[in-house]
Amino acid sequence: MVILTKIKSEKRNSIIIFFLIAILLLLLVSCHQHLQKENPYNLKIISNVSDYKKLISINPEETLVDIEKLIPGIVLDIRYATKNNFTNQQIYSSPKAFVRKPVAEALLKIHTALNSKGLGLKVFDAYRPYSATMKFYEVYPDTNFVAAPWKGSVHNRGCAVDLTLIDLNTNTELEMPTLFDDFTTKSAHSFLNxxxxxxxxxxxxxxxxxxxxxxxxxxxxxxxxxxxxxxxxLMDILFEEL
Ligand SMILES: [Zn+2]
Known part of the structure; x- marks a missing residue:
């Protein structure tokens, strides 16, 4: 009887161990798939808030600064927070513009210099989470106009900005060669006609x-x-998490 109970208990234990191993394997597979989905090119990407906080505690210059809070009067027209962009989809959940601290400080100087001429800046896009770059390439796989996901974009690093000039008196954009995100040769600096x-x-x-x-x-x-x-x-953190 004692032997029979022992055998039963051993059988039960091995069933439990089997299920635990199975669950562990499933977790590992799903975690791997998640990483594959987010970062298939094995880039170094900061994708969780605690890593970002750690980074900025060591180097505060890497802080992503809210442009609107630092630069009074700067105009934002964050197209990817609307459907009015080349993807025809709303990519960002809120119309925010962040850049790294030194980038924001440079923009403040630029905006101030322009203000003395009656002009200002209008920002279309700034820091862009890496997952948005993946989405852009899916929709428009031309690396002249959309960053290669295997490299990531300077926008993903919080160091690029898309912008134009506005006249402060009329609050209208100065005429430029094309509209924002016109993916033609007319958008190039070398276009002179x-x-x-x-x-x-x-x-x-x-x-x-x-x-x-x-x-x-x-x-x-x-x-x-x-x-x-x-x-x-490179970063893949949502605006809301910053
Ligand atoms: Zn850009």
Whole structure:
């Protein structure tokens, strides 16, 4: 009887162990699939808030700053928080613009310099979570206009900004070669078949941006990268989590 009970108990234990191993394997597989989905190219991406907090406690310069809070009067028109963008889908849940601290400080200087001329900045996009870059490439797989997901975008690093100039008196955009996210050769800096005014406006934006530490992107007159962006990590954290 004692032997029979012992055998039964051993059988029960092995069933329990079998199920525990099965559950563990399932968890491992699902975790792996999750990572595959989010980061199939094995990039170094900060994708959870605790890692981000750790990073900024070591290096506060990496803090993603809310542009609207730092720069009074800056205008935001965050297209990816609406359906009015090339994906025809709302990508962001809120119309926010964040960039790393030194980038935000440079934008403040630019906006202030422009204000003395009766002009200001209007921002279309700034920090962009990596998962949005994946989505963009799915919709428009042309790496001249959409960042390659196997590299990530400078927007994912919080060091790029898409923007234009506005006239503060009329609150309207200065005329530029194209509208934002026009994926044609007309958006390139090398495109010269434009009116004097448009050429002057594009040059004005380029001059002020490059003066304060940005470099232009050849294919898009609206996109600027902050010098030294390579030192900032790619991120996949939602605006709400910042
Ligand atoms: Zn851009």
């Amino acid at each position: 434009l009116s004097e005014t448009v050429l002057k406006n594009r040059e004005l934006l380029r001059d002020v941006m490059t003066k304060y530490g940005f470099v232009q992107y050849e294919h898009e007159w609206w996109h600027y990268d902050f010098v030294g962006w390579q030192d900032s990590d």
